[in-house]
Amino acid sequence: MSRAIALIDGNSFYCSCERVFDPKLARVPVIVLSNNDGCAIARTAEAKALGIKMGDPFFKIREQCRRDGVRVFSSNYTLYGDMSARTNAVYRDFAPAVEIYSIDESFLDLSDVHPDRRGELARDLRATVRSWTGIPTCVGIGPTKTLAKLANHIAKSIPDLDGVCDLSDEDERAAWLCRIHVGEVWGIGRASLAKLEAMGVDSVADLRDLDPRPVRKAMTVVGERIIHELRGLSCLPLELMPAQRKGCAVTRSFSRRVTERAVLEQAVAAHATRLGEKLRRGGLGTSHLTVFYHTSTHDRGDPMRSVSTTVTLPEATNDTLALIAAARHGVDRTWREAPDDRPWRYSKAGVVTTDLMLLDASPRALIGQLDRKRSGPLMAAMDACNARFGRGSVVPARAGLAAKRTWSTKFEMRSPRYTTQVTELPTARA
DNA sequence: TCTGGGGTCCTAGGACCC
């Protein structure tokens, strides 16, 4: 039996999550905004038809949204993450192996399903997910991940296919590859597209038929792999065990421009706190913390400043207090008072780590060892309180975190966390 | 100082993804 991979994803996933809990959103244009209500990152078909593009800044389309009756939502990651888990639970009923690729996409191994039955299984899967979670999906099937992705793209763009496209058959596949633009291929971005167009490549079939060697020269081994994958030779295995992550970052734009040192310190302390939570969830630690903050390139005429500094810790840790101290130290050694009456107006700050390791397996310091016997239980107690009473219920004192946050990210149009907060359950009146 | 042929590790930057 031939190898077969399916890629299933939620249609306009974030928008579909909002629709599940508000029937009035059906058939009207809906968009979901990025953090800070910055730009559109999910659009329903109706919103796309109005010309709203991926990444359109909200302040530029606000008026159009009002005029055209577009329903606008801030992103509600708690809700989307929970809905994602529900869809994956359904996928696992249909396939022996599932790779969760992103919040709304999963690869399924269908190799053991007879080729004649794969389309039927995909239709059954779609219907089940729709009925059990409310999320509409599309399914693409092919002998490699790259072809499954391409099939999914076809399933989405040709309504007659009813949300399922199977590229298992070689002749059918060849016909489709001639009709699809090479820019739709997974892994071909702007830069590669320009190179390929210069080489006279237009369709996916053109790319498939290229000699891999010159492509490797121009697009590295990544480009070469894509060609093999398009020919049906699998180079990208299903990754069933999530790999240990290598880096972790918490970065946010401010909801206003920030000029005060105390506010910047409060922000990086808050980001370091969140970083600690993320690290502890994976049992990970870091011994280097990079702190950055900068002005905005959109503020033309304003003085620009971009700062990035890396603070070294004596040994790996995920202790919030140690991370906050490191983050504040980063600000300490880089903060400058403006030379004249035009202060730098910072737009964004963050903390970044790139050297994560399992804390239990990390080497201990000879000098400056942190007290893990104390830190572990303290952090566990803090995490437990915050899990029970909501994030931010317990914060370290002294870091200024208890004070009002005047800079924090905007979510002015966020829907309730219907599935994870008992206080935000929908109300029914009878 | 020059001459040669390997290695490893780290970092920065580019590209791409969702």
Place this chain on the structure above:
DNA sequence: TCTGGGGTCCTAGGACCC
């Protein structure tokens, strides 16, 4: 006024070693 956040992989080049 208002333009997201968080990842991965790959390569080149420098520092350093034998």
